[in-house]
Each structure stands twice: as structure tokens, then as C-alpha cells.
Amino acid sequence: xxxxxxxxxxxxxxxxxxxxxxxxxxxxxxxxxxxxxxxxxxxxxxxxxxxxxxxxxxxxxxxxxxxxxxxxxxxxxxxxxxxxxxxxxxxxxxxxxxxxxxxxxxxxxxxxxxxxxxxxxxxxxxxxxxxxxxxxxxxxxxxxxxxxxxxxxxxxxxxxxxxxxxxxxxxxxxxxxxxxxxxxxxxxxxxxxxxxxxxxxxxxxxxxxxxxxxxxxxxxxxxxx
Numbered sequence: 001x002x003x004x005x006x007x008x009x010x011x012x013x014x015x016x017x018x019x020x021x022x023x024x025x026x027x028x029x030x031x032x033x034x035x036x037x038x039x040x041x042x043x044x045x046x047x048x049x050x051x052x053x054x055x056x057x058x059x060x061x062x063x064x065x066x067x068x069x070x071x072x073x074x075x076x077x078x079x080x081x082x083x084x085x086x087x088x089x090x091x092x093x094x095x096x097x098x099x100x101x102x103x104x105x106x107x108x109x110x111x112x113x114x115x116x117x118x119x120x121x122x123x124x125x126x127x128x129x130x131x132x133x134x135x136x137x138x139x140x141x142x143x144x145x146x147x148x149x150x151x152x153x154x155x156x157x158x159x160x161x162x163x164x165x166x167x168x169x170x171x172x173x174x175x176x177x178x179x180x181x182x183x184x185x186x187x188x189x190x191x192x193x194x195x196x197x198x199x200x201x202x203x204x205x206x207x208x209x210x211x212x213x214x215x216x217x218x219x220x221x222x223x224x225x
Contacts, residue, residue, distance in 0.1 A: 041146045047112030053119030057086025067092045073099040101129035113142040122174040130188035137219040146214045147181040177208040190217035
């Protein structure tokens with residue numbers, strides 16, 4: 001592994017109260033159906049995979065056997081400790097390491113796929129994070145993404161923007177509700193593959209974080225550094 005020139009402290013992200021809340025909430029959300037989206041997100045992966053912002057490691061048990069190794073980055077200390085425990089129950093080798101999406105501590109073109117699962121909403125610099133993900137993927141490598149973002153309708157989109165400017169990021173660990181995931185991925189130079197929009201949860205009232213997109217993008221083959 002190599003360290004990037006712009007080093008990030010090991011605990012650059014520290015939200016212990018939110019981390020405890022997220023650990024409980026995410027498990028409950030899986031029970032209510034999110035686990036099916038995790039399986040869809042990871043289905044068919046193989047080779048070496050880097051997971052960005054692994055949280056408490058809920059994806060780990062869903063990686064297919066064709067995956068030879070997962071390097072799982074989690075910058076938040078409390079969640080990282082939970083991810084260590086989750087890694088021990090995975091069917092594939094999972095190495096949990098500290099690190100931030102904007103400065104991935106790994107070599108260029110070292111991975112066959114990258115996974116971003118409910119994390120791009122909270123990174124501090126989305127273009128820089130996606131540039132780093134693109135760097136560490138081999139040409140033709142996949143970015144699998146499952147993210148929430150901007151609502152399609154004006155009323156909820158207005159609410160999202162107001163929340164993002166005020167209390168939401170402070171209360172929810174840096175999360176922003178109105179980011180344009182697909183636009184950011186395309187702007188970073190990825191080729192969009194298949195994707196679909198969905199609401200989470202599938203039934204009931206819509207929340208600012210309900211509007212999700214799940215899909216795949218690729219680093220172009222001709223994109224060589």
C-alpha cells in the first residue's frame with residue numbers, strides 16, 4: 001500500500017454519538033428491506049474489492065465467494081470497531097483499515113471493483129473522493145453504488161436543501177440529503193452502466209433520505225494514467 005501525498009489523520013472523522021445511532025438504525029433498516037438492496041449491489045462481484053466507508057460492516061456477509069479480498073475503509077473509530085467484528089463473520093477475507101475517501105491509502109489500479117454504499121452523502125469532498133476511487137480501480141473496473149440523494153419533486157427537494165444548509169449534517173454525521181450522485185459520478189469521468197431509482201423504505205411516508213439510486217459505473221478502459 002502507498003500513502004497519498006495529502007495525508008489524512010487516522011480519525012479524521014469522529015462522530016461517536018451518531019455512530020452508535022447509525023449502528024442501531026442500519027440493522028433495523030436491513031430488517032425492513034435494505035438487506036435486499038445490499039445483495040443486489042454486491043451480486044456478481046469478483047476479484048479484489050475496495051469498500052469506501054464500510055460503516056459497521058453490514059455488507060460483509062453478502063460478498064460473493066468469487067471476491068478474493070475486500071479492503072474496507074472506515075474513518076470513524078466506533079464504526080470501525082464494529083466492522084472489525086463483522087469481518088470475522090464474512091465468507092471472504094475482509095481487511096478493515098482506517099482512511100478517508102478523499103485520500104485512499106492504496107496503490108493505483110489495484111482493485112477490480114469499488115463499493116460505495118450510503119457513504120457519498122457524507123464525504124467532505126465528493127469530486128476528490130470519486131477521483132480517488134477512479135484512481136485505485138483498474139481500467140474497466142466497476143464502481144457499485146447505492147446512495148441516497150436529491151428528490152425528484154420540488155417540495156421535498158426544497159426541504160432537503162434547507163436541511164443541508166442547517167441542522168442535518170451536524171446531527172447526522174456530515175450527511176447531506178440533496179447530493180446528485182449520478183451527476184457527480186459522470187463528472188468524475190466514470191461511464192454509467194445500469195442503474196435504477198428506488199425509495200427506502202418502499203412503503204410509508206417519504207423521508208429526506210428516502211430517494212435512492214442503485215447501480216454500476218465503470219472506469220473507462222482507455223483511461224490510463
